Amino acid sequence: MGIPMGPFAALNSVIVNAFRIRGRAPRSEYWWFFLWDLVIGIAALGIDIWTTIQTIRPLGIYPDISTDPFDYLFVYWALISFIPRLTVTIRRLHDGGFSGFWYLMHIVPLGSVVVFVLTLFPSNDDNNIYGPPRARPSGKTTNYQGTGKSHDPMQGYAYLEASRQAPTPEMLADRKAQIRALYEQRVLGQTEKPA
Numbered sequence: 001m002g003i004p005m006g007p008f009a010a011l012n013s014v015i016v017n018a019f020r021i022r023g024r025a026p027r028s029e030y031w032w033f034f035l036w037d038l039v040i041g042i043a044a045l046g047i048d049i050w051t052t053i054q055t056i057r058p059l060g061i062y063p064d065i066s067t068d069p070f071d072y073l074f075v076y077w078a079l080i081s082f083i084p085r086l087t088v089t090i091r092r093l094h095d096g097g098f099s100g101f102w103y104l105m106h107i108v109p110l111g112s113v114v115v116f117v118l119t120l121f122p123s124n125d126d127n128n129i130y131g132p133p134r135a136r137p138s139g140k141t142t143n144y145q146g147t148g149k150s151h152d153p154m155q156g157y158a159y160l161e162a163s164r165q166a167p168t169p170e171m172l173a174d175r176k177a178q179i180r181a182l183y184e185q186r187v188l189g190q191t192e193k194p195a
Helices: 007-016 027-059 073-095 100-107 111-120 155-164 169-186
Strands: none
Touching (some): 027 073, 027 111, 073 100
């Protein structure tokens, strides 16, 4: 069985793995993200309805309501959350031992019910063709890939801070040597430097 995770860990995991179809997602990750998606979607829809009602009141009987879908917040949320929702559902199907192609059942009438039922199945405790279950090594948290390193959201800021520093002459010389070696290898076709 997969490691249960809380709502923020699940949201973090889905965002980090938003474009990753391979692997597995435990039930807790899937359903916490489903709840986040539902709450934010309902809030966006509520804001759209409230805005539309505010537009209708002063205009009277024939209001000029926009027919452009991009005037509504819910459309933006649906577009932003589509890919993460797709990938986490496919990874959830993988965790239950099902192919990700079952996601295509959404095309068929009542196919969404089939996908919903498949996401309710428990996780496979053993390795399956989609990888090992998410496991925690003793005393360590793991990221989704199970490498033993936890995802550090501040890592990007550390890289930005390091990139602001002026390069030293040694760093510049090293970069030139790397570029030269890459040029010789890829463009000139040399695998080793001549002696």
